[in-house]
Amino acid sequence: MAVSSLHIDVAGQHKQIPKLLLLETAKLLTLNREELAAEIQRKLDENPFLLCHEGESQQEPVVAQTPFDEPVGVSADFPGTTSLITWKNTPSEDSRVDPTDFLSYQTTLLEHLTQQIYLADVPEEQKELVLWLAGNLTEDGLLEDSLHSIGSVCPIHASDQAWQEALQTLQSLDPTGVGASSPLEVLFLQLKAAPNDALTPARSLAESILRECPDLLLKNDKTAIARRLHQNPGDVAAALNILQSLDPHPCARFCALTNSAVIPDFSVEKKEGSLTLIFQDDAAERIYFDSCTYSLLLKDPKETRERKTMEQYAQQARLFISALVRRKGTLLFIGRALFQIQHRFFSEGPQALLPLKMQDVADRLGVSKSTISRAVAGKFIQTPFGFYPLNYLFSGVAGSVGSALALSAAGVRARIRQLIAQEDPAHPISDAQLTQMLAEQGIRIARRTVAKYREMDKIPPKNERLRLCP
Numbered sequence: 001m002a003v004s005s006l007h008i009d010v011a012g013q014h015k016q017i018p019k020l021l022l023l024e025t026a027k028l029l030t031l032n033r034e035e036l037a038a039e040i041q042r043k044l045d046e047n048p049f050l051l052c053h054e055g056e057s058q059q060e061p062v063v064a065q066t067p068f069d070e071p072v073g074v075s076a077d078f079p080g081t082t083s084l085i086t087w088k089n090t091p092s093e094d095s096r097v098d099p100t101d102f103l104s105y106q107t108t109l110l111e112h113l114t115q116q117i118y119l120a121d122v123p124e125e126q127k128e129l130v131l132w133l134a135g136n137l138t139e140d141g142l143l144e145d146s147l148h149s150i151g152s153v154c155p156i157h158a159s160d161q162a163w164q165e166a167l168q169t170l171q172s173l174d175p176t177g178v179g180a181s182s183p184l185e186v187l188f189l190q191l192k193a194a195p196n197d198a199l200t201p202a203r204s205l206a207e208s209i210l211r212e213c214p215d216l217l218l219k220n221d222k223t224a225i226a227r228r229l230h231q232n233p234g235d236v237a238a239a240l241n242i243l244q245s246l247d248p249h250p251c252a253r254f255c256a257l258t259n260s261a262v263i264p265d266f267s268v269e270k271k272e273g274s275l276t277l278i279f280q281d282d283a284a285e286r287i288y289f290d291s292c293t294y295s296l297l298l299k300d301p302k303e304t305r306e307r308k309t310m311e312q313y314a315q316q317a318r319l320f321i322s323a324l325v326r327r328k329g330t331l332l333f334i335g336r337a338l339f340q341i342q343h344r345f346f347s348e349g350p351q352a353l354l355p356l357k358m359q360d361v362a363d364r365l366g367v368s369k370s371t372i373s374r375a376v377a378g379k380f381i382q383t384p385f386g387f388y389p390l391n392y393l394f395s396g397v398a399g400s401v402g403s404a405l406a407l408s409a410a411g412v413r414a415r416i417r418q419l420i421a422q423e424d425p426a427h428p429i430s431d432a433q434l435t436q437m438l439a440e441q442g443i444r445i446a447r448r449t450v451a452k453y454r455e456m457d458k459i460p461p462k463n464e465r466l467r468l469c470p
Contacts, residue, residue, distance in 0.1 A: 032265070050320065
């Protein structure tokens with residue numbers, strides 16, 4: 001059955017499924033494989049009715065069709081979902097995976113913001129403007145250019161007020177301080193984001209210091225600050241303590257590299273000319289209920305406190321197992337949809353990634369956007385081109401694209417990498433030339449955006465690439 005023809009009865013399912021099971025499933029859905037393994041071990045240690053098969057599961061990972069084992073929000077009459085989904089495809093020239101791909105993918109600031117923008121409760125028109133602003137941020141998350149200059153090269157025509165509202169939305173996102181024009185404004189935004197019950201004289205004084213004494217703040221000259229603001233040194237010290245608790249570089253974590261290993265939840269393999277999607281997590285098959293111990297419990301006719309406690313353990317064990325199966329079913333359900341929608345990405349690479357919003361997948365599957373968000377958070381997929389977080393498959397439109405299928409921001413970055421890789425080392429391509437070459441392919445974006453995408457991929461500018469030429 002095609003995914004597009006599925007009918008999902010969300011409301012009906014929630015009537016049938018106990019609230020506790022929904023809550024437990026939602027909790028497990030947010031966990032990646034490493035976190036899930038830790039949670040399973042914790043449950044095994046504390047619940048005598050939970051057992052684990054040793055080693056790898058030998059069962060074909062298929063979602064069990066018991067009354068409460070369907071994926072979150074999926075109706076009971078939905079056919080069984082297997083973990084193997086095949087997409088016919090011509091093999092690529094080289095499907096080998098570089099061993100270095102096992103190093104974890106570092107989520108970029110742009111991807112982190114894009115995820116939040118899709119979930120923001122604002123009109124779609126404003127989301128497009130916010131996405132454009134996000135694409136113009138520096139590596140530090142600053143918006144150094146004016147709204148007027150940014151808007152002048154945007155293919156979307158909008159009023160000054162619309163751009164101002166888009167900026168406010170951007171600055172409301174995590175990390176607090178993103179979208180500021182300077183590190184000083186970063187601190188202002190973080191002060192404003194503090195809860196109302198944190199409104200104290202010290203906080204008001206901290207704002208005054210930022211506004212009137214930025215030069216003295218850099219010197220940490222408490223006496224001079226107190227003198228300029230006509231405040232006593234003790235109050236100034238309290239205000240400075242607040243400022244020192246803030247982070248002038250909230251986006252720095254997105255620049256840090258990590259060498260931790262990726263544990264994929266899905267993998268896409270090429271077999272006999274076809275791409276196959278495989279679900280890697282067999283936790284739902286390995287964990288089972290100890291029915292023998294439970295049978296012995298039922299034979300004891302005494303209504304003791306210990307028996308009641310054991311019955312509670314038994315109930316919790318069944319709940320946990322059902323939630324594990326539902327988690328798996330939900331991930332399979334969403335993974336199948338992403339595999340079908342982004343099949344060109346899996347066969348051709350990042351340059352073929354299509355623009356896709358979480359709401360699009362939610363509407364297609366008949367589940368809530370929050371379910372999609374929870375399901376993909378922290379999950380990875382291994383592809384013939386390397387490892388990617390599932391939320392990488394959700395990407396915004398980068399610019400005005402002539403083809404019927406718009407190209408995503410990630411796809412544009414891949415095109416830029418491809419063009420630079422094909423350049424003559426003795427005559428490297430400038431950002432202006434890249435902009436023109438993309439325009440000839442129907443992708444119209446600003447030269448500054450080209451430069452920003454190049455910098456995000458750690459590619460030196462033209463003059464530095466020329467010096468590197470042997």
